[in-house]
Structure formats: C-alpha cells, structure tokens
Amino acid sequence: MRTFLFVVVLLLMAGVVGVLLTGMIGLVRGGGDPRRSNKLMQWRVALQAAALLVFILLLSLTSSS
16 A cells, blocks of 8 residues: 555656656747636646645554554
C-alpha cells in the first residue's frame, strides 16, 4: 500500500510540474488565452491539493507502522 501511495504522490507531483511548466511557457510566449491560463492554474491547485492529501495519508501510514 505504501509503495502504491508513493508512486501516486510522485505522479501527482510530476503532473503539478507539468502543468506549472505549461503555464510558464504560455506566460513567456505572451498573448495567451486568459481562460486557458486560469484553467491551468485551477488544475495546478487541484493537483497540489491531491498530492498533499495523498502525502499526508502516506505519512500517517508510515508513522503508524
């Protein structure tokens, strides 16, 4: 179970980095769609929240063992 949660945390963190880089590239290029930027920000926040929740669950399972 811990290995599965660890892999999920890593995937969520990679997703956060991917969305963050996509948003930064769009910002550097300029002239982007503000709705797309907002949607990317919403995805980033959601992925970060999910990663934190799974990480907290992983820590609680690890500390209780």
